[in-house]
Amino acid sequence: xxxxxxxxxxxxxxxxxxxxxxxxxxxxxxxxxxxxxxxxxxxxxxxxxxxxxxxxxxxxxxxxxxxxxxxxxxxxxxxxxxxxxxxxxxxxxxxxxxxxxxxxxxxxxxxxxxxxxxxxxxxxxxxxxxxxxxxxxxxxxxxxxxxxxxxxxxxxxxxxxxxxxxxxxxxxxxxxxxxxxxxxxxxxxxxxxxxxxxxxxxxxxxxxxxxxxxxxxxxxxxxxxxxxxxxxxxxxxxxxxxxxxxxxxxxxxxxxxxxxxxxxxxxxxxxxxxxxxxxxxxxxxxxxxxxxxxxxxxxxxx
Amino acid sequence: xxxxxxxxxxxxxxxxxxxxxxxxxxxxxxxxxxxxxxxxxxxxxxxxxxxxxxxxxxxxxxxxxxxxxxxxxxxxxxxxxxxxxxxxxxxxxxxxxxxxxxxxxxxxxxxxxxxxxxxxxxxxxxxxxxxxxxxxxxxxxxxxxxxxxxxxxxxxxxxxxxxxxxxxxxxxxxxxxxxxxxxxxxxxxxxxxxxxxxxxxxxxxxxxxxxxxxxxxxxxxxxxxxxxxxxxxxxxxxxxxxxxxxxxxxxxxxxxxxxxxxxxxxxxxxxxxxxxxxxxxxxxxxxxxxxxxxxxxxxxxxxxxxxxxxxxxxxxxxxxxxxxxxxxxxxxxxxxxxxxxxxxxxxxxxxxxxxxxxxxxxxxxxxxxxxxxxxx
Numbered sequence: 001x002x003x004x005x006x007x008x009x010x011x012x013x014x015x016x017x018x019x020x021x022x023x024x025x026x027x028x029x030x031x032x033x034x035x036x037x038x039x040x041x042x043x044x045x046x047x048x049x050x051x052x053x054x055x056x057x058x059x060x061x062x063x064x065x066x067x068x069x070x071x072x073x074x075x076x077x078x079x080x081x082x083x084x085x086x087x088x089x090x091x092x093x094x095x096x097x098x099x100x101x102x103x104x105x106x107x108x109x110x111x112x113x114x115x116x117x118x119x120x121x122x123x124x125x126x127x128x129x130x131x132x133x134x135x136x137x138x139x140x141x142x143x144x145x146x147x148x149x150x151x152x153x154x155x156x157x158x159x160x161x162x163x164x165x166x167x168x169x170x171x172x173x174x175x176x177x178x179x180x181x182x183x184x185x186x187x188x189x190x191x192x193x194x195x196x197x198x199x200x201x202x203x204x205x206x207x208x209x210x211x212x213x214x215x216x217x218x219x220x221x222x223x224x225x226x227x228x229x230x231x232x233x234x235x236x237x238x239x240x241x242x243x244x245x246x247x248x249x250x251x252x253x254x255x256x257x258x259x260x261x262x263x264x265x266x267x268x269x270x271x272x273x274x275x276x277x278x279x280x281x282x283x284x285x286x287x288x289x290x291x292x293x294x295x296x297x298x299x300x301x302x
Numbered sequence: 303x304x305x306x307x308x309x310x311x312x313x314x315x316x317x318x319x320x321x322x323x324x325x326x327x328x329x330x331x332x333x334x335x336x337x338x339x340x341x342x343x344x345x346x347x348x349x350x351x352x353x354x355x356x357x358x359x360x361x362x363x364x365x366x367x368x369x370x371x372x373x374x375x376x377x378x379x380x381x382x383x384x385x386x387x388x389x390x391x392x393x394x395x396x397x398x399x400x401x402x403x404x405x406x407x408x409x410x411x412x413x414x415x416x417x418x419x420x421x422x423x424x425x426x427x428x429x430x431x432x433x434x435x436x437x438x439x440x441x442x443x444x445x446x447x448x449x450x451x452x453x454x455x456x457x458x459x460x461x462x463x464x465x466x467x468x469x470x471x472x473x474x475x476x477x478x479x480x481x482x483x484x485x486x487x488x489x490x491x492x493x494x495x496x497x498x499x500x501x502x503x504x505x506x507x508x509x510x511x512x513x514x515x516x517x518x519x520x521x522x523x524x525x526x527x528x529x530x531x532x533x534x535x536x537x538x539x540x541x542x543x544x545x546x547x548x549x550x551x552x553x554x555x556x557x558x559x560x561x562x563x564x565x566x567x568x569x570x571x572x573x574x575x576x577x578x579x580x581x582x583x584x585x586x587x588x589x590x591x592x593x594x595x596x597x598x599x600x601x602x603x604x605x606x607x608x609x610x611x612x613x614x615x616x617x618x619x620x621x622x623x624x625x626x627x628x629x630x631x632x633x634x635x636x637x638x639x640x641x642x643x644x645x646x647x648x649x650x651x652x653x654x655x656x657x658x659x660x661x662x663x664x665x666x667x668x669x670x671x672x673x674x675x676x677x678x
Contacts, residue, residue: 008607039603067559067604088395091604091611162611169427 401431441548
C-alpha cells in the first residue's frame with residue numbers, strides 16, 4: 001500500500017525529430033510520475049520523425065513498467081493535430097500535454113501542476129516568465145480581440161482534467177488550437193510561472209496563428225468589416241460632394257457628374273454588400289467550425 | 303480399448319463432437335487434461351453469442367456468424383441470457399469504422415442496427431454512433447451441465463478427465479493414443495484442443511497452424527443498476543466491451559489493448575511466466591492459466607480507466623475477480639479481423655483420419671458436422 005495518488009494519469013508528449021532530448025525528457029518525466037502516482041500511462045505522438053527519436057524511445061521503453069503508446073502520424077501534421085490525436089488516445093483522469101520534449105522548467109512543476117488542479121482547476125498551464133517577441137505580439141493581438149476571460153500566454157505544458165476534456169469536446173469536436181479552445185471552455189483555469197524561456201516549437205506557427213485569430217477571435221471580421229465600412233463611408237462622402245457640385249450648378253467637365261453618381265452609388269452598394277457578406281462568413285465560421293481530421297498510420301503499444 | 307473416434311479436448315467443440323457421434327451409436331473417447339470440461343476458453347471468454355457485429359472488416363465472417371447465431375439460439379437457447387440491451391458504438395477516434403460505415407455494414411449483412419443517441423451512454427465526443435443490436439451471452443456452466451447430462455445417457459461415450467495424451471502414433475489404419483493408464487485406438491482422431499492444437503501437431507511431426515498466442519484476462523464486474531441490463535461494445539480498434547457474462551449476474555470487462563497480457567509468436571507458446579509456474583507449464587504443455595500461480599497481475603486499473611473515459615458516470619462498475627486463459631489467433635486473420643473456423647485434415651491421406659479444428663467463436667461449432675458426419 002502506498003500513499004501515492006490514486007488518480008490515473010496520462011502524459012501525452014509531442015515528438016518531432018528530437019533524438020537527443022527524448023530520453024532525458026522521458027526519464028525526468030517518469031521519475032516524477034513514479035514518485036507521485038500509482039497508475040499512469042505515456043502517450044508519445046511521433047509526428048513523422050525522420051531521425052532516431054523513435055529508436056531512442058523504444059530503447060527507453062525497455063525499462064518501462066507502465067504502458068507506453070506511440071502514435072505514428074502518417075505525415076507531419078504539426079503540434080496541434082498531433083496533440084489532438086494524443087489526447088483522444090489518452091485514458092487518464094488527468095492528462096498532461098507536453099508540446100515539446102525539452103524541459104526548460106524544473107521537473108517538480110509537473111507535480112505542482114497536479115496539486116494546483118486538485119485545488120479546483122480543470123486546466124492548469126505552466127508558463128515561462130519570458131517569451132519570444134513574435135509570440136508576445138500574437139498573444140497581445142489575440143487577447144485584445146478574444147472574448148474569453150482568461151488571457152493566453154506562452155505555455156510549456158498543461159494539465160487537463162477529464163471533466164475539462166469532456167467539456168471542451170462537448171463545445172466542439174475538433175480543437176484547431178487547443179489552448180484557445182480550453183480558454184473558451186469557461187472552466188476554472190490556473191497558471192504557474194517558472195523562471196526561464198518558452199520551449200521553441202517548430203514549423204507552421206504563423207499559419208496556426210492566423211487560423212486561431214480567425215477562429216477564436218473576431219479580429220479578422222472586425223478588421224475586414226472595418227475596412228469595408230471605411231470604404232463605404234468614403235464613397236458616401238464622395239457622393240455627397242458630387243451632389244453638392246451638381247446642385248451648385250457647376251459643370252467641371254462634360255459627363256463628370258453622371259459618371260461620379262454611377263461610380264459612387266455603385267461602389268457604395270458593393271461595400272455595403274461586402275460588409276453583409278463578411279458578417280455572414282463570420283457567422284458561418286462560428287457555426288461550422290472548420291472540421292480538421294488527422295491522418296493516423298498506426299498505433300504502437302510498448 | 304478400441305473406439306470409433308478419439309477426441310482430444312473437452313471444450314465445447316470436443317463435447318459437441320462427442321455428443322453428435324455418440325448419438326449415432328459410435329464409441330467415443332474424450333481425453334481432457336483438466337479435471338473437468340469447459341475449464342479454459344469455452345468458459346473464459348466474453349461469452350458472446352456472435353451475430354456478426356464484430357466483423358465489419360469481413361462480410362463473409364459476419365454473414366456466416368449471423369446464420370449460425372439463429373441455429374445456436376435454437377439449440378442452446380436454455381443457456382443464453384437474452385434480456386439485455388446490447389449496444390454497439392463506434393468510437394469517434396482511432397476507429398476503423400464510423401457510424402455510417404457500420405450502418406451500411408449491418409444493412410449488407412442484414413442484421414439489426416437501431417440508432418441510439420450516443421450521449422445516452424457516452425461522454426461527449428467519444429462515440430459518433432451508438433446502435434441497439436440483437437446479441438446474446440451464453441452461460442458456459444449451464445452449457446456444461448447440459449452436456450454432462452446428455453453424455454451420461456450415452457454409455458458408448460467415455461469422458462476421461464485429467465488425462466493429456468502422452469503418445470500418439472499411427473499403426474496401420476488406426477491411431478494409438480496413450481494417456482496415463484489409458485491406452486486407446488481409433489481410426490479417427492479429432493484434435494479440439496484450441497490453444498493446444500500445435501502441441502498435438504508437434505507430437506506427430508505435423509505442420510503447425512500459423513498462430514500467435516495471447517494470454518488473456520477477462521475481468522468480472524458487479525455493475526450499477528443503470529448498466530445491469532445493458533451490454534456495451536465500443537469498436538472498431540483499441541477499445542473495450544462490458545457486457546453480461548452469461549447468467550452469472552456479473553459483467554465481463556475486456557479491452558482490445560489490455561485483455562491480452564503477453565503474446566507469443568512461437569509455434570509452441572513460450573512465455574516468461576512459464577519459468578515461475580513451478581514446473582506446471584512449459585512450451586509444448588500449457589497449464590491452465592486460470593489456475594496458475596504465475597498468472598499476471600490484473601490489468602483492471604487500465605481497463606477500468608479506458609471504460610470510464612467513454613462511459614457516462616451513471617454506468618458504474620466495480621471489480622469482482624479475473625479469469626485468465628490462452629487464446630490462439632490465426633495469423634492470417636489479423637488484417638480483416640476475421641476469425642474463421644479452420645478445420646484441416648492432417649497427415650497421410652490414406653492413413654487413419656486426423657482432423658484439427660481451431661475456431662474463435664462458440665456458435666460456429668456446426669462447422670464440425672462436415673467432418674463428423676461425412677467421415678463415418
